[in-house]
Amino acid sequence: MTKKCELTGKIPMKGHNVSHANNKTKRRFLPNLKKVRFTSQILNRSLKLTVSNAGVRSVDKRGSFDDFLKNVKNKNLSPRLKKLKKNLLIKVPFRKTSTSKSV
Secondary structure, three states: OOOOOOOOOOOOEEEEEEOOOOOEEEEEEOOOEEEEEEEEOOOOEEEEEEEEHHHHHHHHHHOOHHHHHHHOOHHHOOHHHHHHHHHHHHHOOOOOOOOOOOO
16 A cells, blocks of 8 residues: 555655764655545545545635545655546546635
8 A cells, every 4th residue: 555645646755863972864754645435426436545634724725525636746646646637537528616806
C-alpha cells in the first residue's frame, strides 16, 4: 500500500529528528491517511479511497464528491480517479460559473 492520498497527491516528506545536542537522524513525515467511502450521485457508485484528512475537508468544502472531481486538476488524482472523472464529465458536461462582480 502506497502512502499517497488519491485526491490531493500528498506523499511522505523527509526530515530530521533533532536531539537536544543537535544530533540529526533521518525520519519521514507521513500524511494523515484514512480509508473513506465516497458516493457519486451522478454515476450511482460508491468508492473506497485512501485519502488524507485535507482531502476529506476539500471534498466537504465543495459540497459533494462529484463537484470536487469536476473542478480538481488531473495531475493530483490517482489513475483510478482520472478514469472516473472522465466518465463523470462525459455524463455531465463541465460548465464554468462566472464569478465576476458587477458594480
